[in-house]
Amino acid sequence: MTQTPILPGATIGFLGGGQLGRMAAMAARSMGYDIQVLDPDTSCSARPIASKCITAKWGDTAAGAALARECAVVTLEIEQIPVETLDAVAAITPLHPGSGPLYIVQDRARQKEWLRSEGFPLGGFKTVTTEQECVNAVRALGPSIVKSSHGGYDGRGQARVTESFEGANAFTGVGGGCAVVEAFxxxxxxxxxxxxxxxxxxxxxxxxxxxxxxxxxxxxxxxxxxxxxxxxxxxxxxxxxxxxxxxxxxxxxxxxxxxxxxxxxxxxxxxxxxxxxxxxxxxxxxxxxxxxxxxxxxxxxxxxDILVPGAIHNLLGDLWHDGIAPDFAQALTIPGVRVHLYGKPSARPGRKMGHLSAVGATPEEALARVQQAYELLKR
Ligand SMILES: Nc1ncnc2c1ncn2[C@@H]1O[C@H](COP(=O)(O)OP(=O)(O)O)[C@@H](O)[C@H]1O
Ligand SMILES: [Mg+2]
The missing domain is CATH 3.30.470.20 (ATP-grasp fold, B domain)
Known part of the structure; x- marks a missing residue:
């Protein structure tokens, strides 16, 4: 299917205005596009970049349709959006990626079962829907990670288990419902x-x-x-x-x-x-x-193509103490380093607040630079 290009000047809609939406919106802005965002959070990271933000829950199909009506195309920065909302968008304007692939990818169990059915190489895993199935899966797979099928990210919604009896607690601990048990x-x-x-x-x-x-x-x-x-x-x-x-x-x-x-x-x-x-x-x-x-x-x-070796180091909320940001000027003393912050209003341990990037003559040098800069921020 060929598509008439949507040229700069047009409006692009984003489902999700977190840091990924913010950085994508900045790239789109640089190219001359206008941006609108739908996100449940009134202080989402992409807000300053968007000309309009719709604050609504992901399941709000009317909000999805409202975004779609004003945009030449809609894309997303988060995959866990109910298919009803995706369909409401796609009924009005092109949605990329489409709800077909998103439906498969947005649920960990469905994604893994699809990868297996297509013959792609995976570690041993079992999809489980009860505590007993989880116990049995751990018994069969040995030391495992129990991962929630819905909404987990950055290692959240996961539990490591070594003995099968731990499977019951792990299953409830990650929220029950449906989980994937993966061999460690x-x-x-x-x-x-x-x-x-x-x-x-x-x-x-x-x-x-x-x-x-x-x-x-x-x-x-x-x-x-x-x-x-x-x-x-x-x-x-x-x-x-x-x-x-x-x-x-x-x-x-x-x-x-x-x-x-x-x-x-x-x-x-x-x-x-x-x-x-x-x-x-x-x-x-x-x-x-x-x-x-x-x-x-x-x-x-x-x-x-890679034009120059580059590296990034994440900045988690743990670096903020009593709400006070680390001294970013220190990081910038290292050559080649840049600071990228996502404009999140409050820091919590584990929350991704930003990252450092660096280029270098070699990948080792680029990595050493972001690591050095990061160490300076830890003080
Ligand atoms: N089956 C596994 N065995 C060993 N380590 C794992 C396994 N699954 C995940 N991990 C570790 O945990 C990290 C996060 O797991 P992942 O499944 O990617 O969850 P998330 O969706 O939170 O990124 C991985 O990048 C890897 O370091
Ligand atoms: Mg991952």
Whole structure:
């Protein structure tokens, strides 16, 4: 399907105005688009960038329709939006990605079952809907992670278990209902691949990012990832196949694990900008945010080459003490470092408040720079 390009000057709607929406909206603004946002939070991060914010719950189909009526295209920065709202939007204006792929991706169990049915490589897992099924799953899989099927992110809604009897508490602990029990994997390296796809089928794949998580939350990411070249080729091919099989228009980030035994497995999918590609604003010829705008507007996709090594380090609310922000001037003493803040009004431990980015002559140098700058903020 070819799409007449939606040219700068038009209005783009965003479902979700968190930090991903904010950064994508800034890229769209740079290109000359107008932005409107729907988000339940009156002080959402994208508010200062949008010419209009609709404050409404995700399930408010009338609010979705109201956004759609004023926009040439609607995209999103969060996938957990009820299908009724997605359909209300899509009945009025193009929605990218569409509700078909979003329905599959937005629920962890459905996403994993779909990946398995399509033959993509995954770790052992079982979908469970009762405490007893959870206990049985842990007995079969051994040490596991129980993950809620709905709404978990940044390691939230997850519980690690080693013995099967712990499965009952873990199931209720993550909220009951439906959960995925995953065998605990012996991970050697974590990587992600970002893919952009347009309605006419054009695709652009980014080289893999190397990612480091602490207690389930991304700490830093760096590119080039420095993986074995066959790992990179395999990871990029996998991500592209998944994107095409899902029929994504927009972005798809594919998180992967390289195990110590050499297996490359898919962890999870995100049909939107992703924390592990924030360095694309510095390192790549086209940032993930601009790429998303190009893809959903039917513009030619931008080059994904790495122009210079780049890294990011997340800034969590833990760095704020009694509401007082760390001394960002300190971070800026390190060459190549930039500070990115999301304008969130209050800091809480674990809350993503911003990130540091840096470029360097090598990926090691770019990473060392954000780490050094981060250490200065911890004082
Ligand atoms: N099956 C697993 N075995 C070992 N570590 C895991 C497993 N699943 C997740 N993790 C670790 O936890 C992190 C967050 O898990 P993930 O499923 O990606 O949840 P989220 O949706 O919160 O990002 C991963 O990036 C990885 O570091
Ligand atoms: Mg993840």
């Amino acid at each position: 994997l012996d991970i050697h390296e974590e990587l992600s691949v970002m893919v952009a796809r347009s309605a006419d089928g054009a695709v652009a794949v980014y080289p893999p990012s190397r990612n480091h998580h602490t207690a389930g939350v991304l700490t830093w990411a760096v590119t080039p990832g420095g993986f074995a070249s066959e790992t990179e080729t395999q990871a990029m091919a996998l991500a592209l196949q998944i994107t095409e099989r899902l029929g994504i228009v927009g972005l798809l980030a594919v998180e992967m694990f390289k195990l110590t035994n050499g297996d490359l497995l898919v962890n999870e999918l995100a049909p939107r900008p992703h924390n592990t590609y924030h360095h694309s604003e510095r390192a790549h010829a086209t940032s993930q945010f601009e790429q998303m705008i190009r893809a959903v507007c039917g513009l030619p996709l931008g080059a994904t």
